[in-house]
Amino acid sequence: MNDDLTVSDIQAMLDQSPFIRFAGVECLSVDNVNLQVVMKQVMRPEMERTPGSGQWHGGPIAALIDTAGDFAVVLSVKSGVPTINFRTDYLKPAFTPALIATATVRRVGKTVGVVDVDVTDDTGQLLAVGRGTYSTKAG
Amino acid sequence: MNDDLTVSDIQAMLDQSPFIRFAGVECLSVDNVNLQVVMKQVMRPEMERTPGSGQWHGGPIAALIDTAGDFAVVLSVKSGVPTINFRTDYLKPAFTPALIATATVRRVGKTVGVVDVDVTDDTGQLLAVGRGTYSTKAG
Amino acid sequence: MNDDLTVSDIQAMLDQSPFIRFAGVECLSVDNVNLQVVMKQVMRPEMERTPGSGQWHGGPIAALIDTAGDFAVVLSVKSGVPTINFRTDYLKPAFTPALIATATVRRVGKTVGVVDVDVTDDTGQLLAVGRGTYSTKAG
């Protein structure tokens, strides 16, 4: 029996959350071997830093990092996991119609999972990096 | 001449940002001596973790930490400052109609400012803590 | 029965570790109600940043933060706890014969404990801050 999670499985879980659905997070791909997910988030006016600038406010970028990191651990744990903590480093102002977040598990154990998240624009230019710790204890 | 920033000054700066205005961040108080700001954010349906639960998704909590921390540094620098990085630790699930964030500068220098942010519910129970670094270089 | 840990208890635990003993960490006080420990570390030549400068290298400061944070959680858990992760922010160059670290638990739960650590010189001037997460699961 294969209990790998598919893009559709992850998207369905994402869409259960009003906040994530509002943010419009789309799951682009999953890799159950390397425990990696790729997600996309398209700009909406409520997420701009200054009006009409096309620049992302940092808040939605951090939120995307948290979400993408979380679901990378979900690939291993097979159910929702609470975030313990995460760090966001903004590397460049983010003027791009869509953010792409690639979250890769660095280590998952019985207590916690640790994930790295790279956020780029749609040309692959690195805009922000995140690192999060998630609880993997059975709930 | 007194160049202290008032609650109204900060609120006006907050309201310039579409994201912060959407989030509904309200400045409750400023302390120009201790470089501390207190901000409030009221739940709206788009910020729930699961539908009808009344629980905040972590994303808006992290975004509030970033914003509150930023404006604590603004009290010193007198203009907007970019976030370099910040860390969010979630301490308890946040079931509360309103988040209160208290941001206190720990050190502000010529390059960076470091801020601690405590997030509580409206009874003072601690829900999350943040720590951020902001660029203070003249732009 | 009172199972509060005393300064002597903590010092005995500290001294079991070759690294901590080499660093010369001394427990000054414990507060079992607020889950707070205060520790002191005196400069030794191997811990200087540059020869004869009297400036602490950042490494020993970070290590002291990790240790002090750990033992604040030990006050609650009553046994050694592994560090999951921690963050160190250096606020000022540390020219002081002795570092004082005050570690205060912000939240301790069944999975993790979160601790803030302030590092000052012996006049109380803030030099660095730390924030750590420790595993509290029964081993």
Place this chain on the structure above:
Amino acid sequence: MNDDLTVSDIQAMLDQSPFIRFAGVECLSVDNVNLQVVMKQVMRPEMERTPGSGQWHGGPIAALIDTAGDFAVVLSVKSGVPTINFRTDYLKPAFTPALIATATVRRVGKTVGVVDVDVTDDTGQLLAVGRGTYSTKAG
């Protein structure tokens, strides 16, 4: 004129610091294009967590992360840089005679540089990860 830094250049800078020399940090390689350094640190008795265990205390691991991250930025800036902050995540207990730290710059700008550091044993097994921010302003 080529102002690339060599392994010898970096080693000479490392050896100027009493703490780093005591820790025995050895520069194994430098990559001036990708801004990456690899460093090695061999166990000494003062760095054990418990006597005779062969396990590294977390303090020296964190210190190595800070140092390796710092020198990755040095490849770009060509002189010593102060650490602003860094995060250490311990992934596995470290029982190994030698730690290998690979530090890679993710972004270097006029104010700060951001670096990722992976720490492995000498077989390549990942033990800890670090992420640091360093000041790049001309002193």
